[in-house]
Amino acid sequence: MTAVELAGxxxxxxxxxxxxxxxxxxxxxxxxxxxxxxxxxxxxxMKILYGMQKPDEGTIAVDGQQVAFSSPADAIAxxxxxxxxxxxxxxxxxxxxxxxxxxxxxxxxxxKARRKIKxxxxxxxxxxxxxxxxxxxxxxxxxxxxxLKVLYRGATTLILDEPTAVLxxxxxxxxxxxxxxxxxxxxxxxxxxxxxxxxxSVADEITVIRRGTTVGTAVPSETTPxxxxxxxxxxxxxxxxxAESTVTDRPxxxxxxLHLAAPGGKALLDDISxxxxxxxxxxxxxxxxxxxxxxxxxxxxLRTADSGTIRLADEEITAWPTRRxxxxxxxxIPEDRHRHGLLLEAPLWENRILGHVTEKPLAKxxxxxxxxxxxxxxxxxxxxxxxxxxxxxTAASLSGGNQQKLIVGREMSHxxxxxxxxHPTRGVDVGAQAAIWDHIREARREGLAVLLISADLDExxxxxxxxxxxxxxxxxxxxxxxxxxxxxxxxxxxxxxTGHLAHDETAEETPETPAKAPEPSExxxxxxx
Amino acid sequence: MxxxxxxRVLLAVAGPVIALAVAFVLSAIVLIASGKSPVEPFALMFxxxxxxxxxxxxxxxASMYYIAALAVAIGFRMNLxxxxxxxxxxxxxxxxxxxxxxxxxxxxxxxxxxxxxxxxTGAFWSGIAGVLKVTRGVSEVVATIMLNxxxxxxxxxxxLPDVFGVKVGNNNTTGEMYESGWIPGIPMGAAGEIYGLxxxxxxxxxxxxxxxxxxxxxxxxxxxxxxQTAAAASGVDPKRMVLSAMLISGGIAGLAGLPILLGDTHxxxxxxxxxxxxxxxxxxLLGRNSPVGIAFAALxxxxxxxxxxELDFHGYDKEIAVIMxxxxxxxxxxxxxxxxxxxxxxxQRRVGAELAAGHVLGAQNTKEVAGR
Numbered sequence: 084m085t086a087v088e089l090a091g092x093x094x095x096x097x098x099x100x101x102x103x104x105x106x107x108x109x110x111x112x113x114x115x116x117x118x119x120x121x122x123x124x125x126x127x128x129m130k131i132l133y134g135m136q137k138p139d140e141g142t143i144a145v146d147g148q149q150v151a152f153s154s155p156a157d158a159i160a161x162x163x164x165x166x167x168x169x170x171x172x173x174x175x176x177x178x179x180x181x182x183x184x185x186x187x188x189x190x191x192x193x194x195k196a197r198r199k200i201k202x203x204x205x206x207x208x209x210x211x212x213x214x215x216x217x218x219x220x221x222x223x224x225x226x227x228x229x230x231l232k233v234l235y236r237g238a239t240t241l242i243l244d245e246p247t248a249v250l251x252x253x254x255x256x257x258x259x260x261x262x263x264x265x266x267x268x269x270x271x272x273x274x275x276x277x278x279x280x281x282x283x284s285v286a287d288e289i290t291v292i293r294r295g296t297t298v299g300t301a302v303p304s305e306t307t308p309x310x311x312x313x314x315x316x317x318x319x320x321x322x323x324x325x326a327e328s329t330v331t332d333r334p335x336x337x338x339x340x341l342h343l344a345a346p347g348g349k350a351l352l353d354d355i356s357x358x359x360x361x362x363x364x365x366x367x368x369x370x371x372x373x374x375x376x377x378x379x380x381x382x383x384x385l386r387t388a389d390s391g392t393i394r395l396a397d398e399e400i401t402a403w404p405t406r407r408x409x410x411x412x413x414x415x416i417p418e419d420r421h422r423h424g425l426l427l428e429a430p431l432w433e434n435r436i437l438g439h440v441t442e443k444p445l446a447k448x449x450x451x452x453x454x455x456x457x458x459x460x461x462x463x464x465x466x467x468x469x470x471x472x473x474x475x476x477t478a479a480s481l482s483g484g485n486q487q488k489l490i491v492g493r494e495m496s497h498x499x500x501x502x503x504x505x506h507p508t509r510g511v512d513v514g515a516q517a518a519i520w521d522h523i524r525e526a527r528r529e530g531l532a533v534l535l536i537s538a539d540l541d542e543x544x545x546x547x548x549x550x551x552x553x554x555x556x557x558x559x560x561x562x563x564x565x566x567x568x569x570x571x572x573x574x575x576x577x578x579x580x581t582g583h584l585a586h587d588e589t590a591e592e593t594p595e596t597p598a599k600a601p602e603p604s605e606x607x608x609x610x611x612x
Numbered sequence: 613m614x615x616x617x618x619x620r621v622l623l624a625v626a627g628p629v630i631a632l633a634v635a636f637v638l639s640a641i642v643l644i645a646s647g648k649s650p651v652e653p654f655a656l657m658f659x660x661x662x663x664x665x666x667x668x669x670x671x672x673x674a675s676m677y678y679i680a681a682l683a684v685a686i687g688f689r690m691n692l693x694x695x696x697x698x699x700x701x702x703x704x705x706x707x708x709x710x711x712x713x714x715x716x717x718x719x720x721x722x723x724x725x726x727x728x729x730x731x732x733t734g735a736f737w738s739g740i741a742g743v744l745k746v747t748r749g750v751s752e753v754v755a756t757i758m759l760n761x762x763x764x765x766x767x768x769x770x771x772l773p774d775v776f777g778v779k780v781g782n783n784n785t786t787g788e789m790y791e792s793g794w795i796p797g798i799p800m801g802a803a804g805e806i807y808g809l810x811x812x813x814x815x816x817x818x819x820x821x822x823x824x825x826x827x828x829x830x831x832x833x834x835x836x837x838x839x840q841t842a843a844a845a846s847g848v849d850p851k852r853m854v855l856s857a858m859l860i861s862g863g864i865a866g867l868a869g870l871p872i873l874l875g876d877t878h879x880x881x882x883x884x885x886x887x888x889x890x891x892x893x894x895x896x897l898l899g900r901n902s903p904v905g906i907a908f909a910a911l912x913x914x915x916x917x918x919x920x921x922e923l924d925f926h927g928y929d930k931e932i933a934v935i936m937x938x939x940x941x942x943x944x945x946x947x948x949x950x951x952x953x954x955x956x957x958x959x960q961r962r963v964g965a966e967l968a969a970g971h972v973l974g975a976q977n978t979k980e981v982a983g984r
Contacts (some may be wrong), residue, residue, distance in 0.1 A: 385844060406847030415845065423845040427837040437835060438846035440828045449827050472966035479956055480963040
C-alpha cells in the first residue's frame with residue numbers, strides 16, 4: 084500500500100529543469116530516505132509534494148487517489164506535513180500555544196487541545212510537555228514539538244528536512260526511535276539527509292536524486308555508504324590519502340584560564356586553557372550550547388572575557404578589538420554564516436570585502452578598491468569552485484555550500500595564522516564538504532593553526548590532531564582522534580566521562596546503533612567521497 | 613554580467629513606478645468619490661510644470677528637501693531612524709542666522725563659518741540622541757522625537773527680544789544677517805533666482821555616493837545596516853558606528869534650511885519653512901536612499917507642493933497634493949518590499965538557471981582558454 088506516489092514529476096523554471104521525470108513511491112508505515120547533493124532537486128520535489136510549487140508534468144497520488152495541491156493547506160488536508168530544517172516556533176509562547184497556533188479550529192485552544200497534545204505525545208513517545216515555554220527547550224525537544232505540530236494537524240505522511248543536522252548522536256538515536264514509533268503506528272516518513280550512515284540505519288528504502296532526476300533506489304541492508312555516495316555523486320570516488328601529522332612545537336594561539344560569566348553569574352566559559360601550535364587542528368566536541376559560541380566570540384573579539392588571557396604568537400591580544408585581530412591574522416568561519424559571515428543582499432564581491440575592509444588588495448588608505456576586490460573575488464570563485472554565474476549576484480542566490488566555499492576562500496585569502504572554523508561544513512553537500520576539508524588540510528600543512536568546532540563527530544575525528552570535549556563551559560576531557568570512536572566521544576559530550584578518553588577495545592556497541600557504528604577508517608574522507 | 617546589472621536597474625525603477633501608479637490611481641478614486649473629475653487636477657498640475665517661474669520654485673524647494681532626505685537616508689543606510697532631522701535643521705538654520713546677524717567677516721570666511729555653525733548645531737542635536745543610544749540604549753526614534761519638541765522650545769526661547777530675537781511687527785525674527793553671509797542666486801531672468809546653495813545640495817549628493825560606495829567607512833556603515841551581526845563579526849565597532857552615523861546625519865540635517873536662509877530670507881523668522889525634516893523621511897523612502905532616486909523624489913515632492921496652489925483657482929482643493937504625497941509614501945513602503953522579495957527570488961531562480969545551463973564563471977574561462 085503506497086502512502087504517496089510521485090510519478091513523472093517534471094518542474095521547469097525559466098531556462099532550467101529543476102526536476103525531471105522523478106519517480107518516488109513511499110509505502111505506508113515506512114521511513115523513506117531521499118538523498119542527493121545540495122541542488123540536486125530534493126527541495127523542489129518536497130515543495131511540490133507540500134503544495135508550495137506546482138509540477139509542470141507528472142502526477143501526485145496520496146493513498147492511491149490523484150491529487151493536485153495548490154497550497155500547503157491542501158497538502159495538510161490530505162495528511163502531508165512538513166518539519167522544516169529551521170524550526171518555525173515562537174520562543175516566547177508555550178508549546179501548547181505553538182502547536183495550536185493557526186489550527187485553533189481543530190481542538191480549540193484549551194483543555195481539549197492539551198489533552199490531544201498529551202495523547203499524541205504519549206502515543207509516539209515524543210515526551211512533549213505542553214506548558215513549557217519554547218525558549219526553555221533544547222534543540223531536540225523543539226524538533227519533537229515540530230513533529231507533534233504536524234501530527235496535531237492530522238498528518239499521516241511526514242516530511243523531515245535534514246532533521247539530524249542539529250542533533251548530537253544520542254539525540255539522533257532518540258529521534259530515530261521516535262520515527263520507528265511513528266511507522267509502527269502506520270505513518271510514513273520521508274527523510275531528507277546528507278548523512279549516509281544515518282540514512283542507512285533508519286530508512287527502509289532509499290531514493291537517490293542526482294541532477295534533478297531519480298537515479299535509483301536502494302535497500303539499506305544491501306548497500307554501503309560508499310555505494311550510496313557514488314550513486315549521489317555519479318562517479319567512483321577517489322580513495323582518501325592518509326593524512327600525516329604536521330603539528331609543530333611553535334604555539335600560535337594560547338588561551339589561559341579564560342573565564343566568562345553570563346549576566347546572572349552563571350559561568351559560560353570556565354577556566355578554559357589550551358594552546359594550538361602551527362600546523363595543528365584542535366577539535367572541540369560538545370553538545371551545542373555548552374560554551375562553544377562564547378569561546379568563539381571571545382577569540383574573535385565579539386565578547387570580552389571577564390578574566391584570562393589570549394595570546395597570538397608572542398603578543399597578548401586579550402584587549403584587541405575584532406578588526407585588529409582579523410588584520411593580524413585570525414581567520415573566521417562563523418557558525419551561522421547568514422548572521423555572521425555574509426551580507427545576503429549584497430553582491431559576492433562586496434561579501435569578499437566583508438571582514439577585510441582594511442586589508443589589501445581591497446582598500447588603499449581610506450578608499451575602497453572595487454576593481455581589485457572584484458578581480459580577487461573572481462579568483463576565489465575559480466580557485467574554490469564557487470558555482471555562480473558571476474560575482475554581481477547576491478550572496479542570497481547561491482546555495483549554502485557555495486556560500487560557504489566563498490567564505491572559506493575569503494578567509495584563506497588573507498593567509499591567516501589562526502583559523503576559527505565553527506561548523507565549517509554544516510549544511511554543505513558532499514562535494515563541497517570534501518573541498519573545504521582539503522583547503523583546511525592544505526593550510527594546515529603550511530603552518531596554520533585551526534580551532535575546529537563541529538557537531539559532525541566524523542569530521543572532528545577525521546580532521547583534528549587533538550580533541551577536547553567542552554561541557555558546561557569547561558574543557559572536561561581530551562582524546563586522541565586516532566583511536567577514539569564517535570560513540571565514545573558522544574558519551575563524553577554528555578558529561579558522563581571526563582579526563583583522558585582512551586579507546587576501550589572491549590566496550591560493547593550500543594544496541595540501537597549496531598548497523599551504523601562506523602569503523603575507524605570511516606573518517607570524513609570516506610564519508611565525503 | 614550585464615544581464616544582472618540591467619536587472620538591478622529594472623528592480624530599482626519598478627518599485628517607485630508601481631508606487632506612483634498606485635498613488636495616482638488612488639488619488640483619482642478620492643477625486644471621483646468627492647464627485648470631481650479625476651483627470652483635470654493632474655492635467656492642471658502638469659501644465660504648471662511648463663512655467664519657468666514654477667520651475668525655479670520647484671528647484672529651490674527641492675534643494676532643501678534633498679538635503680533633509682540625504683540626512684535621513686544616511687541613518688536609513690545603517691538602520692537608524694533619525695526622525696529628528698526636523699529639529700536639527702531648524703536649530704541649525706537659526707544658529708546660522710544668529711551668527712550671521714552678529715558677526716561680520718569677509719564673505720570668504722563668513723559663509724564657511726555659517727555653514728559650519730549649521731553643521732555643528734545639527735550634529736550636536738543629533739549627537740545627543742546618538743550618545744543616549746550608545747551609552748544607555750535609548751532608542752534613537754524616541755530620543756529624536758523628544759529632541760524635536762525641545763528644539764521648538766529652544767527656538768522660542770532664542771526668539772525672545774532679550775535673547776537673540778528682533779520683533780518685526782508681529783513676527784519673531786533673529787534680525788537681518790550681514791550681507792557678507794548672503795549667497796547670491798543664479799539669475800533666471802523674469803522667472804526669479806535659483807538659490808546658490810542648490811549647488812551645495814548637488815555636492816552633498818555626490819559626496820554621499822562617494823563616501824558610501826568608495827570608502828572603507830561607507831562600507832562599514834552599509835554593512836552595519838545590512839546585518840548588524842555580520843558587521844560586528846567583520847570588525848565594525850557598532851557603538852562607534854551608531855555615533856558617527858548620527859553625527860553625520862545631524863550635520864547634514866543642519867544644512868537643510870540654509871539654501872533659503874542664505875539665499876532669500878536672511879533671517880530666521882516665524883515664516884521660515886517648517887516640517888522639511890518630516891517630508892525628508894518620505895522622500896528618502898521614495899528615493900530608496902540612493903542619491904539619484906532622492907533627487908527625483910525631492911523634485912516630485914516640490915512639484916506637488918508648488919503646482920497644487922493653482923488647483924484652488926479651478927474649483928479643486930489643493931489638498932489633493934497632500935493626499936497624493938501620503939498615498940505615495942504608503943504605496944512606496946508596500947511596493948518596495950514586494951519588489952525586493954520578488955527580485956531576490958527571481959535572482960535566485962535565474963542563478964539556478966544559469967548554473968544548470970552550465971554558465972559557471974570558472975567554466976566559462978576555461979572554455980575561453982581552451983578556445984585559444
